[in-house]
Amino acid sequence: MPIPAGTGLSRRSLLLRGAGLALAVYGSRLALPAFDAGIAKAAQPDRILVSIFLDGGLDAMSLLAPTGDPEYARLRPKLALRESGTLPFSEDERLRWNPAAEGIARLHDEGKVSVFPAISYSGPDQSHFTSRHFYEIGEVEVGSRTGWLGRYLDLVGDPDNPLQGLSMNRTLSPALATGTMPVASLSGTEGFGMSAGLGELVNTQLFDSFARLGELPADSPGMSQLRTTTRRTAKLRTELNGLGGFESPVPYPQQMMGRRLATLADYIDRGLPIRVATLSGSGGYDTHASQAGTLTRNIQQTSDAIFAFQRDLEARGLADRVLVQVWSEFGRRPQENASGGTDHGAAGCAMVIGTQAAGRMIGEFPGLARLDRLNNLRWTSDYRAMYCSLLEQWFGQDAAAIIPGAASFARPRLVKP
Amino acid sequence: MVAVYTGDFGPDQARRLLSRAGFGPQPGQELRLAALGLDLAVKSLTRPQGRARLIGKAPVDQNGLPIAPVDAVGHDHLWWLDRMVRSDQPLVERMALVFHDWFSTSSNAVIVQRQMLDQSNLFRDNCFGSFLKLFTGVTADPAMLLYLNGNANARGRPNENYAREMMELFSLGAKRGYTEGDIRQMARALTGWTSNRSSEGGHYDFRFASKRHDFGSKTIFGRTGRWNWFDGPRLCVQNRYHPSFFVDKLWSYFVDSEPDAATRTELIRIYRGSRFKIRPVLEAILMHPDFYETGPMVKPPVVYLASMMRARRVTIETDAWVGLCSAAGQQLFYPPNVSGWDDEAWLDTARMRSRWEMVGTLIRPAADILEDPYPGDETEEAAVDRALAGWGRPSLGAGDHDELVNFAARTAGLARNANQRSRYRRLRQQGLMRLIGVGPGVMLQ
Numbered sequence: 026m027p028i029p030a031g032t033g034l035s036r037r038s039l040l041l042r043g044a045g046l047a048l049a050v051y052g053s054r055l056a057l058p059a060f061d062a063g064i065a066k067a068a069q070p071d072r073i074l075v076s077i078f079l080d081g082g083l084d085a086m087s088l089l090a091p092t093g094d095p096e097y098a099r100l101r102p103k104l105a106l107r108e109s110g111t112l113p114f115s116e117d118e119r120l121r122w123n124p125a126a127e128g129i130a131r132l133h134d135e136g137k138v139s140v141f142p143a144i145s146y147s148g149p150d151q152s153h154f155t156s157r158h159f160y161e162i163g164e165v166e167v168g169s170r171t172g173w174l175g176r177y178l179d180l181v182g183d184p185d186n187p188l189q190g191l192s193m194n195r196t197l198s199p200a201l202a203t204g205t206m207p208v209a210s211l212s213g214t215e216g217f218g219m220s221a222g223l224g225e226l227v228n229t230q231l232f233d234s235f236a237r238l239g240e241l242p243a244d245s246p247g248m249s250q251l252r253t254t255t256r257r258t259a260k261l262r263t264e265l266n267g268l269g270g271f272e273s274p275v276p277y278p279q280q281m282m283g284r285r286l287a288t289l290a291d292y293i294d295r296g297l298p299i300r301v302a303t304l305s306g307s308g309g310y311d312t313h314a315s316q317a318g319t320l321t322r323n324i325q326q327t328s329d330a331i332f333a334f335q336r337d338l339e340a341r342g343l344a345d346r347v348l349v350q351v352w353s354e355f356g357r358r359p360q361e362n363a364s365g366g367t368d369h370g371a372a373g374c375a376m377v378i379g380t381q382a383a384g385r386m387i388g389e390f391p392g393l394a395r396l397d398r399l400n401n402l403r404w405t406s407d408y409r410a411m412y413c414s415l416l417e418q419w420f421g422q423d424a425a426a427i428i429p430g431a432a433s434f435a436r437p438r439l440v441k442p
Numbered sequence: 443m444v445a446v447y448t449g450d451f452g453p454d455q456a457r458r459l460l461s462r463a464g465f466g467p468q469p470g471q472e473l474r475l476a477a478l479g480l481d482l483a484v485k486s487l488t489r490p491q492g493r494a495r496l497i498g499k500a501p502v503d504q505n506g507l508p509i510a511p512v513d514a515v516g517h518d519h520l521w522w523l524d525r526m527v528r529s530d531q532p533l534v535e536r537m538a539l540v541f542h543d544w545f546s547t548s549s550n551a552v553i554v555q556r557q558m559l560d561q562s563n564l565f566r567d568n569c570f571g572s573f574l575k576l577f578t579g580v581t582a583d584p585a586m587l588l589y590l591n592g593n594a595n596a597r598g599r600p601n602e603n604y605a606r607e608m609m610e611l612f613s614l615g616a617k618r619g620y621t622e623g624d625i626r627q628m629a630r631a632l633t634g635w636t637s638n639r640s641s642e643g644g645h646y647d648f649r650f651a652s653k654r655h656d657f658g659s660k661t662i663f664g665r666t667g668r669w670n671w672f673d674g675p676r677l678c679v680q681n682r683y684h685p686s687f688f689v690d691k692l693w694s695y696f697v698d699s700e701p702d703a704a705t706r707t708e709l710i711r712i713y714r715g716s717r718f719k720i721r722p723v724l725e726a727i728l729m730h731p732d733f734y735e736t737g738p739m740v741k742p743p744v745v746y747l748a749s750m751m752r753a754r755r756v757t758i759e760t761d762a763w764v765g766l767c768s769a770a771g772q773q774l775f776y777p778p779n780v781s782g783w784d785d786e787a788w789l790d791t792a793r794m795r796s797r798w799e800m801v802g803t804l805i806r807p808a809a810d811i812l813e814d815p816y817p818g819d820e821t822e823e824a825a826v827d828r829a830l831a832g833w834g835r836p837s838l839g840a841g842d843h844d845e846l847v848n849f850a851a852r853t854a855g856l857a858r859n860a861n862q863r864s865r866y867r868r869l870r871q872q873g874l875m876r877l878i879g880v881g882p883g884v885m886l887q
Contacts, residue, residue, distance in 0.1 A: 026607070026780055038791065152603070195792075212792070219798050221876065226856050227869045234849040234877055241841040245737020247698055247886055254789040255880070258798075261791050314643035364641050 027158040027167040030175065031202025038212055038257065039187065040264050046292075047261070050187040051197045052207035060207065063185025067298035070189075072419055075289065075334075075349045076174065076200060076303045079327065081311030082153065083353035084367050085374035086402075087320055088126055089142060089390075093119035096393035100359045104317060104367070116386040117142070125325035128332025129376070136384035137335065139377040139439050141411060143391050145404035149355060149371035153311070157354035161199040163412055164429045172200035173412055174301045175208065176427045177420065182206035186298050193285040193304035201303055219262050235259050274340040277333040280326050282307040286334040294341045310353060314364035331378065339380070348419055348440070349378040352408070359393050359402055371401035375411060377439050381419075387411075387437040410434040444708035447731045451480040454837055455734050461741070461887035462696050463487050463728055464532025466749030469834040484728045487533040488570065488721055494531035496524070501758035509758070512556045516764035518549065519774040522562065523767075524758050526748035537569035537724075538562055539744070540695050542774070543782035545580045545612060547589040549775040553644035558775045561585040570721040573688060577613065577675035584637065584648040590780065593637045593648065595629060597656040605629040607780055608678060619683030620663065627660040628677075631669035679718055685710040692723055694785070697732050698739045705730065738886035740788045743770035746797065750804055750884060753834035762803055770796035794880075801879035808832060809872045816868035818860055822850030825867065829874035836883030846874060 034051040039060055041048070050060060090106040091097045098105050111121035112130045120142065122130040132138050146165050150156045159165045163173030171179070174190060182189045182203070190201040190208030197210045221228050239255030271291045277283035285304050292299060307330060308323030331349065338344040356373025372391075377383075388405035397403050413424035413431050418440035424431040449455075456476035460467045464487065467475070475483045501509050501524040503517075511521035526535045542565060549558045561583050568576040580586050581604070587593040590604035605628035609620045634655030637645040650671070660669050662677050669677065678684060689709040693701050701709065709723055716722040727733060741749060744767055751757070767773055771793045777783055820828075826846045830836070838846075853870040857863040878884060 026603070219795055220802065221873070222802075223869045223873055227853055227866065227873055230849060230852050230856070231873045231876065233852075234845055234873075235880070237845050237848075238842060238877065238881060241839070241845070245698070247738040247740055248882060250740055250789050251882055251885055254791060254794045258791045258794040314641075362639075364639060364643055366643075 026152075026154045028170075029154075029158060029202075030162050030170050030172045030199035031197050032170075032199075034197070034202060036197075038261070039209070040261065047212040047264075048187065048191075048209040049195070049197075049212045050207055050209045052187070052203065053205060059185045060187050063183065064188055064298060067183055067186040067188070069293070069296050069298045070300045071346060073293060073299055073347045074174075074301050074415065074419060075347060076198075076301065077306055077327075077331070077349060077351045078198070078200075078303065079306040079310045079351065079353040081309045081353070082156075082355045082357055082369055083306075083310045083373055084312055084316065084320060084357040085142070085353075085372070086356070086359060086367075087316070088123055088324060088374060089114060089120045089140065090123060091119050091390065091393060092121050094393045096359070100393060101361045103365055104361045114140075116140070117390055119392070120390055123321070123324055125321045126328040128328040129378070130328075132332060132335055132378060133384075137378055137380055137382050139382045139384055139437075140386045141375040141388055141406045142386060143356075143372040143388055143402055143405040144375045144408050144411065145355065145372040146407050146409065149401070149404070151355060151369035151371070153354060153369075158199070160352060160354055160408060161202075163409060163427065170202065171204050172198070172202045173427060174198075174200045174303070175203035175206075177416060177422060178206045178208065178301065179204050180426060181420075181422065182300070183298075188298050189300045191289075191292075191299050191302045193289055193302055198303035201301065219258075232259060232262065273333075273337055275333055275336045277337070278326060278329040280307055280330070282327060283330040283333060286330050287337065290334060290337040290341065290343070293338075293343055293347065306351070312357070312366045313362065313368060314366040316366040335378065344380040347379060348381060348415070349376075350411070350415065351376040351378065356402055358400065359396060360400060371397060371399070372404035373402075375408065377411070377415070381441050383438045383441055385438065387439070406437065407434055410437055411439070414439040444712065444726045445705065445731050446729050447480060447734045449731070449734060451483065452476050455480075456483060457837070458734065458738075458887065459483060459487070459728065460532070461745075461749060462536075462733075462739070464536055465526045465745055466752050466887070467834060468752050468755065480729060484725055488725050488728070490531040490534065494525075494529045494534060496528040497530055498528050498755075499757040500524075504760040504762070506759075509761075511559060516761055516773075518555045518558060519764045519767065520758055520761060521559070522774045523744060523748060523751075523763060526744065527751045527757060534566055534569055536745075537720075538565040539742075540692075541565040541569060541576070543695075543777065544691065545586065546777040546780050546782035547583075547585045548777055548779075549585075551589045552585045554646075555775075557585040557588070557644075562775075570724070571719060573718045573720050574675060574679045576720070577608075577679065578672055580612075581608070581632070581671060581675050582635070582648075582650075584645065587635050587637065587648060588645055592632060592635045593645065595633050595635065596654040597630075597633050600626065600629040600633060600656075602626060602629040605632055605674075608674065611781055613675075613678040613687060614681055614683045615687045618687065619681045624662050627662045627669075628674055630656040630658070630660050631662065631674050632671045634671060685713050685718075688718075689713055689723060692720070693727055696727050697730070697736055699732065699736050701732065705732070738882065741885060741887045742783065742785070742788060743767050743772035743793070743797070743800075744774060745887065746770075746885065747800060747804075749887075750801070750833075750879065753836075753884070754804065754808065754832065756804060756807075760803075766796060766800045766803060769793070770800060797885070798876075798880055801876055805872065805875045805879065809875065812868050812871055814868065815864045816871070818863035818867060820867050822847050822854060825850045825870055825874060829871060829878055830883075832875060833878050833884060836878070838878075838881065838883045842881055842883070846877060849877065850874065 039048045092108045110124045114120040162169035187207035187209040192198045192210035236259035243249035243252045273287045277287045307326035352375045356370045357367035358370040391403040416422045416424040456472040509517040511517045591601040595601040605625045637648045
């Protein structure tokens with residue numbers, strides 16, 4: 026199992042009362058006092074990338090179903106989507122959108138979605154850990170300690186601005202792991218109340234004593250850990266009273282991904298100096314068994330959240346400055362298994378979404394008649410070509426400095442010229 | 443000869459022994475153990491006789507129904523938490539936890555809860571004997587075969603997952619004593635295990651199928667032979683890097699600093715001399731001066747909870763413990779990844795808050811039955827003493843004790859009349875119970 030990029034980075038807590046957020050900051054050298062000021066004075070970049078990971082290996086054939094392919098029904102006797110519910114995909118009449126992805130389908134009709142219908146890399150690895158690692162680090166050799174987005178931040182980033190790379194999760198996405206620059210994740214303190222139920226007067230004394238216990242001396246590492254965390258917890262509790270709270274201009278689905286994207290839109294609108302943000306799609310996608318119900322639900326939630334986010338950005342006048350990338354570590358086998366699910370495959374799909382997305386499909390769907398020698402879908406785009414194009418066309422950054430072997434990858438047109 | 447602790451073996455030492463080689467004392471238990479002296483005390487834990495008994499009220503959920511560890515989500519965690527609380531062979535349960543972390547396997551991948559319980563019993567049955575026997579059992583264990591793809595490793599289609607982790611994580615240590623070539627050859631040796639997949643997810647009928655096994659010659663660690671799956675663990679244990687890995691790893695569960703060179707050498711000698719048995723090394727660790735003379739360790743979340751339940755004589759009556767332990771960072775049978783839990787990282791602010799909540803849930807029944815009206819003349823010393831007694835009298839440093847007395851005084855000082863004197867003292871007792879529960883006497887082992 027490869028060690029994920031970013032393992033071993035120091036992690037510290039940071040509270041930005043002015044900005045109204047609590048973060049965990051990661052980096053190889055952390056100087057906490059500089060960050061408050063650093064964030065306050067850093068300028069928000071002109072262009073922001075949001076990278077959304079669908080964890081587990083999205084069954085691309087259930088997102089964009091090849092209903093027009095003669096092999097589809099034979100390979101998916103139970104799981105094949107019936108054409109009648111599905112939505113047309115304008116760029117390939119063999120493919121039709123799962124109705125649960127209606128939000129994304131609409132954005133595609135508006136020319137805001139570039140689809141890679143068969144994306145992977147040479148020698149696709151079917152281990153979650155390994156393939157995901159490759160996507161996170163931007164190369165197909167195990168071992169890099171930095172993510173592809175982290176290496177970009179190392180080149181253009183600011184040593185005093187941990188918001189330049191923000192993981193909208195409680196842990197740092199390995200794709201954001203840097204070598205030198207600080208990056209951040211949510212600290213998980215949203216809704217951090219600590220209850221005691223003793224009434225206000227006694228509670229005050231109680232938390233006062235709790236804090237003072239944290240100030241007592243420690244003469245061993247174990248005691249020190251306890252004292253330090255007690256102190257920090259007491260402090261965080263008092264500081265978090267009254268943080269957060271905002272209104273979105275559009276309704277979002279009431280789930281974690283929707284809330285995270287709503288929060289991210291608010292952060293961007295407030296001018297926080299975010300350059301790259303990462304988050305996870307709704308639910309898990311490692312659908313080995315009984316996938317029909319759960320996958321439909323998760324695709325629906327993810328699609329609805331992405332749609333709301335796009336509309337939110339448009340309403341706030343931010344849409345031209347934000348691009349969304351959606352990826353997963355692999356697709357799944359065309360042949361369904363005996364458990365009503367699908368096993369790890371090779372080529373899957375990825376998407377780039379936004380008003381500035383070129384909106385045209387990259388690489389064709391290879392069809393199900395000729396699969397690879399492991400009976401997986403052949404790939405027609407390399408994920409590193411997607412990365413190179415994003416770096417060069419969206420950020421104006423030469424990809425050679427970030428993606429090993431950049432010169433050998435195509436540069437599909439992902440961003441409007 | 444390995445160093446043996448010769449200092450005073452009193453209640454504090456006995457408490458530490460019970461806390462780390464079990465799940466802490468029930469009230470007064472540390473006094474009885476101290477009376478045995480070091481040698482007999484340790485051996486009473488490492489050499490239990492017969493089958494374990496579970497003493498006290500069997501676990502139920504919040505509806506009063508018996509738990510269903512095979513079927514109900516989270517009830518596997520409750521089943522084991524219950525054993526930690528009620529078993530009269532606590533070191534067996536603690537060693538099962540050690541090996542659950544050591545041979546980390548997650549129920550996420552296994553799906554069938556019974557297979558995880560079976561693996562847990564494999565640890566129980568082999569926790570003191572031959573490490574090789576345990577390791578061999580793990581290699582053929584269905585949950586492990588699933589988790590690290592042993593059941594997908596076949597001749598011509600090798601899967602290296604278990605071959606790698608058995609060396610890197612289970613027996614040798616990262617990059618010690620093996621090469622990538624050894625991993626590939628070991629994967630060939632391990633081929634043959636297979637299973638059938640059920641339509642509900644999960645696997646059954648685990649078996650060794652000769653036609654899937656690669657019978658050819660393999661060279662592993664420089665030794666050539668037609669190695670089969672059961673040779674794999676033996677080759678690892680006979681690798682010259684194994685004994686140091688074993689003693690360091692076992693030691694790290696019980697002592698907060700690394701063993702010095704002389705101690706490591708002695709423990710390795712004991713391990714080799716006993717032909718790779720666990721108990722002799724474990725006894726040496728539990729009798730070592732460093733065990734008693736180095737600093738306290740933060741209790742892992744389930745150890746913390748089980749020890750609180752033992753100290754307060756509470757049994758399982760709700761499944762809320764599953765979510766609370768998970769929020770505190772440790773749901774049994776769901777380690778975060780194949781390298782297990784991170785013992786350095788039990789306490790961050792979020793998990794501290796979870797422990798705060800855990801204590802609240804635990805003390806609520808006792809808080810509810812505090813006298814009403816509460817004695818309005820209770821002194822602060824008496825209040826602290828009462829709260830400490832409720833926790834089984836953990837020993838506290840002077841600073842902690844003083845702050846508790848101070849809290850007691852300040853809270854009593856809020857009262858403006860007789861009614862309030864009684865009411866605030868009742869609230870004060872609950873506050874003291876909480877502060878002690880999240881303090882060093884209970885959080886540390």
